Amino acid sequence: MPHERSSAGAGPAPVPGGAALLEVDNVTLRFGGVTALDGVSFTIRQGEIFGLIGPNGAGKTTCFNAMTGIYRPTDGEIRFTGKRVTGLRKYEITSMGIARTFQNIRLFPEMTALENVMVGADAHHKTSVLGALFRLPRHRREEAQGREKSLRLLEFVGIRHRAGHVARNLSYGEQRRLEIARALATDPKLLCLDEPAAGFNPAEKEDLLQLIRRVRDTGVTVLLIEHDMRLVMGVTDRIAVLEFGRKIAEGTPAEVRDDPKVIAAYLGVPADAA
Structure with a gap:
């Protein structure tokens, strides 16, 4: 895994060693006077397990919903295999190769x-x-x-x-x-998992971690939203971190774990104190 510098810049992060699969480019989403996503950018490359994390209310599921056609961004663009996804219907996005699960099971x-x-x-x-x-x-x-x-x-x-x-x-x-x-x-080319370990005991979480790896080994790229930091750090290749609808960090699990902004976001303390 090439070393990447943790970044919260405006544009999508560089994608060394792999083709871009999904690009979230400066996406903003507003509901009335509330800004749920504010200029969020990141790139997921083929064959990786990418984590999207953040405290409650950070905008993770909202970002997921924008990618899968439930919400239409106010500004910015989402591209999949180089093609614009923004504004497409859910079934059109599915036919392109994006599949998802839900935080609340929908069977x-x-x-x-x-x-x-x-x-x-x-x-x-x-x-x-x-x-x-x-x-x-x-x-x-x-x-x-x-x-x-x-x-x-x-x-x-x-x-x-x-x-x-x-x-x-x-x-x-x-x-x-x-x-x-x-x-x-x-x-799917990209499988999006929204809180798949919610309600699991430690043994079930370990089994899920192995299943996610097996999915990736079949050639399916995985996007993971998850609160369990042990699972996220143990299975992802790269991670983007949201707080209050903005991306505050991006990098490898080790880089993100040690980022003062991320520690502050989870502990609720100023970054300089963290």
């Missing part, structure tokens, strides 16, 4: 685990409405392929044995894993 509770993942697999199916209605050969073929793919993903996240169980009957940790499997079913 179809009355559907089985397998059916939930197959919903994600359907994102790239070409069958028409009439083809699905009359179960034409193409629809049956895509359905069989989607089922096989979904079972592989359930195996990958460690819950294939729960494939036939209704989602609401799964444990909390299994539901978290199911949501990751469903996101992976859309064949």
Whole structure:
């Protein structure tokens, strides 16, 4: 990992040794008189695990939502593989290769685990409405392929044995894993995880850390929002830190951990005191 200087400058950080995948360029987001994001810039490169951290209310999930089409930035631009994402609909962003999970789990509770993942697999199916209605050969073929793919993903996240169980009957940790499997079913280039370890015990967090690494090893880039600093420092390649909607630091885990501005933000003390 090339050494990078911690920076909170206006433009995206340099990206040595890898192509830029997602670029957040001077993004500002206002809700009425409230500025939720203020000129935030960072770049995520292909094949890395990138962390986005900060105290409660720092703007992490808001930034996530701007990247995935839930919010439209007031100013600035977001680019994915060099193409403008700003202003696109959520399904258009998904089709480009960005998938996400949510801080509050969003599954179809009355559907089985397998059916939930197959919903994600359907994102790239070409069958028409009439083809699905009359179960034409193409629809049956895509359905069989989607089922096989979904079972592989359930195996990958460690819950294939729960494939036939209704989602609401799964444990909390299994539901978290199911949501990751469903996101992976859309064949993302970038997987965005919003607080995936929330509510986990230490053993579950360690298992999640290993799963995130395995996801990256398949060639999927990962963006991680997480409060657990031990997990973030243990799994990420680089980190950007937000406070009150502004980026205050960016760099390797070691650089960010020792940055006085970051310590001050988390401890609630002036930077010079930290």
